[in-house]
Amino acid sequence: MNVYDIIFYLFAAITILSAFFVVTTRNIVYSAYYLLFTFFGVAGIYVLLGADFIAMVQLIVYVGGILILLLFGVMLTNRITSVEIRSGSIHVVPATIGVALFAGILLASMWNTEWKSVDTAAPAATTQNLGFLLIHQYTLVFELLGILLLIALIGAASMARK
Amino acid sequence: MIQVGLNHFLVVSTALFALGILGIVTRKNAVMVLMGIELILNSANINFIAFAKFGNFGFQGQAMALFVIILAAAEAAIALAIVLNIYKTFSTVNVDEIDTLKD
Secondary structure (H helix, E strand, O other): OOHHHHHHHHHHHHHHHHHHHHHHOOEHHHHHHHHHHHHHHHHHHHHHOOOHHHHHHHHHHHHHHHHHHHHHHHHHOOOOOOOOOEOOEOOHHHHHHHHHHHHHHHHHHHHOOOOOOOOOOOOOOHHHHHHHHHHHOOHHHHHHHHHHHHHHHHHHHHHHHO | OOOOOHHHHHHHHHHHHHHHHHHHHHEOEHHHHHHHHHHHHHHHHHHHHHHHHHOOOOOHHHHHHHHHHHHHHHHHHHHHHHHHHHHHHHOOOEOOOOOOOOO
């Protein structure tokens, strides 16, 4: 067991445990904070997979953007009298059974498939190659995503103002 | 102990996906449903990057993961605007109490 494996198990444990608490904690604000740890763990897993630029984007966009948006969503949609913002769950037992069965099917099909697995060394500069890909092969997608983000910005602002 | 390989990352992403679906199905609050969706998008991203590394696909998988993150940002903004409008109309964001499309 080398250092890579230990770090992987550490990040995997952080990710899965905090995701479990996100789903099960009754207080929504606590759920949002557990989601922070999930995003950090996933960013660590990206680094282990040799995707350092994606990991930084994950931290900036998810932790700095989406999580704050979700927290604002929590605070604007509850009459806040204290820190205790509770929300219940419904159909917990049948949903857990169904999800467990589904995850079992996924894991079984995963173990029974011979994935092509080439162990490649992580390239030194992912940012440069990614940028090259974005302005060569995926130029149209890149431009469309820019337009989509602009439309989403205008749409969200005008919808929330009504 | 086995060397950490592709299957380990796939197990993590499966767990995240299952927990995300559990959150979407069981939680009442609409913001919690959004958090479940974010978990699922993250698990898809782990799969993209893991297959890009171990399947030797170069940077295609990482580019896809970048697009998924951008779409997730747009989706969160729009969804929260919709949730705010729902709160103004119904004074609640519990998805089991909102059962009319039009009044």
